[in-house]
Amino acid sequence: xxxxxxxxxxxxxxxxxxxxxxxxxxxxxxxxxxxxxxxxxxxxxxxxxxxxxxxxxxxxxxxxxxxxxxxxxxxxxxxxxxxxxxxxxxxxxxxxxxxxxxxxxxxxxx
Amino acid sequence: xxxxxxxxxxxxxxxxxxxxxxxxxxxxxxxxxxxxxxxxxxxxxxxxxxxxxxxxxxxxxxxxxxxxxxxxxxxxxxxxxxxxxxxxxxxxxxxxxxxxxxxxxxxxxxxxxxxxxxxxxxxxxxxxxxxxxxxxxxxxxxxxxxxxxxxxxxxxxxxxxxxxxxxxxxxxxxxxxxxxxxxxxxxxxxxxxxxxxxxxxxxxxxxxxxxxxxxxxxxxxxxxxxxxxxxxxxxxxxx
Numbered sequence: 077x078x079x080x081x082x083x084x085x086x087x088x089x090x091x092x093x094x095x096x097x098x099x100x101x102x103x104x105x106x107x108x109x110x111x112x113x114x115x116x117x118x119x120x121x122x123x124x125x126x127x128x129x130x131x132x133x134x135x136x137x138x139x140x141x142x143x144x145x146x147x148x149x150x151x152x153x154x155x156x157x158x159x160x161x162x163x164x165x166x167x168x169x170x171x172x173x174x175x176x177x178x179x180x181x182x183x184x185x186x
Numbered sequence: 187x188x189x190x191x192x193x194x195x196x197x198x199x200x201x202x203x204x205x206x207x208x209x210x211x212x213x214x215x216x217x218x219x220x221x222x223x224x225x226x227x228x229x230x231x232x233x234x235x236x237x238x239x240x241x242x243x244x245x246x247x248x249x250x251x252x253x254x255x256x257x258x259x260x261x262x263x264x265x266x267x268x269x270x271x272x273x274x275x276x277x278x279x280x281x282x283x284x285x286x287x288x289x290x291x292x293x294x295x296x297x298x299x300x301x302x303x304x305x306x307x308x309x310x311x312x313x314x315x316x317x318x319x320x321x322x323x324x325x326x327x328x329x330x331x332x333x334x335x336x337x338x339x340x341x342x343x344x345x346x347x348x349x350x351x352x353x354x355x356x357x358x359x360x361x362x363x364x365x366x367x368x369x370x371x372x373x374x375x376x377x378x379x380x381x382x383x384x385x386x387x388x389x390x391x392x393x394x395x396x397x398x399x400x401x402x403x404x405x406x407x408x409x410x411x412x413x414x415x416x417x418x419x420x421x422x423x424x425x
Contacts (some may be wrong), residue, residue, distance in 0.1 A: 084217045089206025094310060100194045121217060135228040136243035140252065143322050144243065144259045149401035151266035154406035155207070158270040161410065165418045 084124030090117030104160035108153060115149045150186045240383025241316040249388045250322065253377040257366060260359045260395065267355050267402045269347030274409040274417065290341040296338035303331035309395050315385070319391040321358075325399025336411070351405065358398025362391050 094114025098107055119142045130148035164170050194202070231243050231251065238246035248256050288296070307328040314320030365387055366377045373380060379387050 085214050087212055088214035088217055088348075091213060092206050096202050096206040097211060099206065100199050102194060116378070125220070128220065128222060129226055129228045130223045133243075135226050136231050136247050137227050139246040140243050141255075143248065143320075144256060147322055148259055148262055148328075149190065149306065150403065151263045154410060155266040155269050158273040158410050160416070160419065161414065162273045165414050 077134045080127035082124075083120055085119030087117045087122075087124060090114070090120060092117075094174070104156075104163065104172065106172050108156045108160065111156070112149065112153060115145065119145060188283060194327060196354065217378045237381065237384075239379065239381075239388060240314075241315060242318070242320070243404035244318070245320050245388070248322075249391060250377075250379065253362075253366070256364045257359070257377070260362060260398065263358055263402050264359050267406060268404075270406055271351075271409055288337065293340070296334050296340060300335055301329045303327050303334070307331070307396065307400070311392060314392065315389070321399060324392075324396040324398075328400030329403030332400060333407045334406070336408050351401070354401040355398060355405065358395040361394040365391055368378045374403070 091114050094110045094112070097110030097113065098126045101107055101110060122138040122145070126134040126136075129135045136162060160170065163172075194198070229245060234251070235241070235246055236245055238250040238251070240246050307324040309321040310327060311321065311324035312319075314323070365379075369378050370376050370379070371389075
């Protein structure tokens with residue numbers, strides 16, 4: 077197993093951890109964090125894959141994709157956080173539990 | 187107000203472990219059987235680097251070979267920012283207060299650092315032509331300077347609301363789109379830069395992208411940074 081493979085596998089493991097967190101954590105802040113862990117895994121996969129090419133220079137194409145991916149992750153995280161905060165502001169709940177949303181929904185509709 | 191559950195029931199966790207474990211195992215297996223020493227598209231990038239107008243292959247991919255992706259990505263950034271702004275500060279023309287007043291040491295440090303960060307950002311933008319760097323790195327540093335100033339109690343740009351803010355957020359995408367359409371009219375294909383002016387056009391796009399990315403990142407942070415009570419008050423007040 078080469079060093080590049082190590083990065084690729086570690087990226088896959090990170091993605092798996094993020095996916096597990098996304099499913100099991102009801103709190104929205106944890107879900108956003110889990111998404112970030114998963115995207116970190118995707119970036120590491122790309123960095124590892126870029127190293128597969130022969131020669132000293134890595135493949136520039138995956139690098140460009142990671143670069144744009146990071147910026148998109150930042151903006152989607154900010155949007156997700158703004159949504160979560162708005163949900164908390166309106167309902168007093170930081171989860172998407174149906175019962176909670178129903179209660180809060182009536183409250184906010186006053 | 188009930189404390190939200192931090193963990194799911196055991197059955198859900200077991201199912202999630204099975205699903206994510208299965209997906210992860212398949213993913214890692216698929217990644218490991220990828221062919222080794224496969225050159226991919228790297229030789230193609232190398233062969234066409236001279237025609238791209240820049241010497242850094244990553245910049246050539248971002249702004250030239252796959253310029254379409256980068257343009258749509260800026261569109262995503264602009265949309266996300268419009269979304270965040272409409273969820274937070276749209277009801278008022280005032281910026282939320284991030285820090286009332288900063289400690290003297292932080293405020294003095296910010297005064298020293300901010301001009302240096304602007305300089306580094308300009309360097310990164312220029313260096314992107316031949317070395318690691320470019321609009322994204324430059325924009326991130328510039329945006330970080332804005333966040334640092336906000337945290338130090340400085341940035342309350344009274345003029346940066348309404349039209350000026352929206353113009354700064356969208357200018358990068360608009361310039362990119364204008365360049366793409368201009369290329370289509372002159373060269374007959376979207377983002378097919380005229381060979382003699384490729385470098386100039388890419389630098390112009392990147393310069394405006396830097397401005398937009400910096401304002402986008404800073405406003406994403408600043409507009410989300412207000413306490414929930416303030417947000418609640420502002421929403422109620424706007425109705």
